[in-house]
Amino acid sequence: SQTIHQWPATLVQPVGSPLSLECTVEGTSNPNLYWYRQAAGRGLQLLFYSVGIGQISSEVPQNLSASRPQDRQFILSSKKLLLSDSGFYLCAWSTLDRALFGPGTRLTVT
Amino acid sequence: AQSVTQLDSQVPVFEEAPVELRCNYSSSVSVYLFWYVQYPNQGLQLLLKYLSGSTLVKGINGFEAEFNKSQTSFHLRKPSVHISDTAEYFCAVSKGTSYDKVIFGPGTSLSVIP
Numbered sequence: 001s002q003t004i005h006q007w008p009a010t011l012v013q014p015v016g017s018p019l020s021l022e023c024t025v026e027g028t029s030n031p032n033l034y035w036y037r038q039a040a041g042r043g044l045q046l047l048f049y050s051v052g053i054g055q056i057s058s059e060v061p062q063n064l065s066a067s068r069p070q071d072r073q074f075i076l077s078s079k080k081l082l083l084s085d086s087g088f089y090l091c092a093w094s095t096l097d098r099a100l101f102g103p104g105t106r107l108t109v110t
Numbered sequence: 111a112q113s114v115t116q117l118d119s120q121v122p123v124f125e126e127a128p129v130e131l132r133c134n135y136s137s138s139v140s141v142y143l144f145w146y147v148q149y150p151n152q153g154l155q156l157l158l159k160y161l162s163g164s165t166l167v168k169g170i171n172g173f174e175a176e177f178n179k180s181q182t183s184f185h186l187r188k189p190s191v192h193i194s195d196t197a198e199y200f201c202a203v204s205k206g207t208s209y210d211k212v213i214f215g216p217g218t219s220l221s222v223i224p
Contacts, residue, residue, distance in 0.1 A: 044214040
């Protein structure tokens with residue numbers, strides 16, 4: 001069966017600091033991978049998706065970036081965090097008929 | 111491009127009462143439809159999905175949803191809610207082709223009142 005790992009689970013970072021959130025997938029190959037953000041009191045926003053190594057599509061322009069250095073690894077980064085980057089970040093993997101989500105990372109920017 | 115609308119951001123309902131959470135989508139092509147639930151401080155869990163076939167789909171925890179192509183809707187229903195159903199519910203859509211991204215609605219917060 002497929003599983004998704006995300007770390008860290010929680011993170012508190014000051015404004016202006018860098019960010020690196022990592023997601024890895026097990027039990028599948030060449031998955032479609034996604035980063036979603038869930039801000040407090042708001043729904044899920046698709047940030048990035050990737051259909052393969054080195055292939056990243058950005059859905060929302062912002063100060064975040066994503067990379068896919070390996071088939072089952074997806075990284076979300078920022079050079080300088082903003083207060084508005086606070087939220088719950090979810091990595092996901094999708095097949096034809098569903099999306100499987102990781103446990104999420106709760107990011108608080110202070 | 112697809113989009114998903116959930117008209118009710120918050121739905122309070124008394125325990126053992128029925129509930130309907132509304133979802134409408136827009137797409138020019140055939141779609142797959144999903145409902146996900148997020149319990150407090152937890153990740154997302156698939157409730158049910160419509161891919162093809164019968165328009166009435168039954169999911170976990172007594173929930174069901176009906177796909178209505180003419181109204182482009184996929185409303186979620188439960189005949190009698192429990193306190194444990196208090197959660198955030200997300201409707202989602204993906205194109206009916208292989209490996210397309212899943213787009214989520216803004217979510218509906220269901221609060222079950224004892």
